[in-house]
Amino acid sequence: MLVRPSRSRRVSRPRRPRTGPAAALVLALVLGAAVPSPGPAAQGWAWPLAPRPAVVGDWVPPAERWGRGHRGVDLDAAPGATVRAPAAGTVSFVGFVVDRPVLTLDHGGGLRSSFEPVESALVAGDRVRRGQVLGVLRGRDHCGPGACLHWGVRRDGDYVNPLRFVGALEPSVLLPVPERLRTAAQPASS
Numbered sequence: 102m103l104v105r106p107s108r109s110r111r112v113s114r115p116r117r118p119r120t121g122p123a124a125a126l127v128l129a130l131v132l133g134a135a136v137p138s139p140g141p142a143a144q145g146w147a148w149p150l151a152p153r154p155a156v157v158g159d160w161v162p163p164a165e166r167w168g169r170g171h172r173g174v175d176l177d178a179a180p181g182a183t184v185r186a187p188a189a190g191t192v193s194f195v196g197f198v199v200d201r202p203v204l205t206l207d208h209g210g211g212l213r214s215s216f217e218p219v220e221s222a223l224v225a226g227d228r229v230r231r232g233q234v235l236g237v238l239r240g241r242d243h244c245g246p247g248a249c250l251h252w253g254v255r256r257d258g259d260y261v262n263p264l265r266f267v268g269a270l271e272p273s274v275l276l277p278v279p280e281r282l283r284t285a286a287q288p289a290s291s
Contacts, residue, residue, distance in 0.1 A: 146188045146266040147231055149216060149252055150178050156269075157249055160262040172260040173215070173253030180248045182238040184219050186229040187252075187266065188212075195221050202240045211257040216250060218242050 148154065158175025190206035193213065197203065205215040206229065221236030229235065238250055254263040 145231065147185070148176075148267055149184050149187050149214075149235075150176055150182060150250060151185065154178055154250070156264070157244065157247070158251070160264065162260065162262075166259070173251050174263050175242075175244055175249040175251050178238050178248055178250045180238055182248075182250070184216055184235045184238060184250060186231055186233045186235055187214060187263075189230050190214070190228075192221075192223045192225050192227040192229065194225060195223055200241055202236075204235055206235075213255045214263070215253045215255075219250070 154176040156174050157177045160172070160174050162172070184204075186206060188206075188208050190208040192204065193207040194203065194205040194215075198217070201218045202220050203215055203217045204219045204221050204223065205213055207213050216235065218238065218240030219236040220239045223229070223235065238248060242249055242251065252263045254261050254266060
C-alpha cells in the first residue's frame with residue numbers, strides 16, 4: 102500500500118528576501134554607507150578622449166549579470182578621433198567583436214578597460230602608458246546618427262562604471278524630506 106505524506110505535516114520556512122547587487126547598493130545609500138572606491142589601481146586615470154568629452158550614453162548596470170544593460174559609457178566623439186589609454190596597461194585584445202573593432206587593456210589588479218569602435222595598429226602584449234595613443238575612432242558604433250566611443254571597465258570580470266575612475270561621479274547625497282511630504286506619507290490614524 103502506498104502512503105502519501107500528509108500535506109499538513111509540511112513545515113513552512115520564512116522566506117528570505119531576495120538580495121543582489123542592486124539591493125546592496127540601495128541599502129548602502131539608505132544607510133549612508135559609501136560606495137566602494139575604485140581603489141588604488143584607479144588613481145591617476147585620465148579620459149580616453151581629449152578634451153573631456155560629453156557623456157552621451159550612461160552606464161546602466163543589468164539587474165542580473167546576464168541581463169540587459171549598458172555596460173559602459175558612450176563618449177561624444179567625431180569619427181577619426183584619437184583614443185588614448187586612460188591608464189598604463191598591456192593590450193590584451195585587438196580585433197572584431199561581431200561587427201565592431203575593439204581594443205582591450207589589462208591594467209593589472211583585476212582591472213580591464215575596453216574601447217569600441219577603435220581601429221589600432223597595436224597588438225596583444227604591447228605595453229602602453231597613460232595618455233598613449235591606442236588608435237582612432239572608426240567603424241560602426243551604436244550611437245545612431247552621431248558617433249561615440251563606447252568605454253567599458255571591468256573589475257575581476259564584473260563591469261563597473263568607468264566614470265568612477267576619472268572622478269566624474271558626484272557622490273550620492275541624501276536630502277531631508279520636506280515636512281509636507283513626510284506628513285503625506287504617514288498612515289492615516291483611525
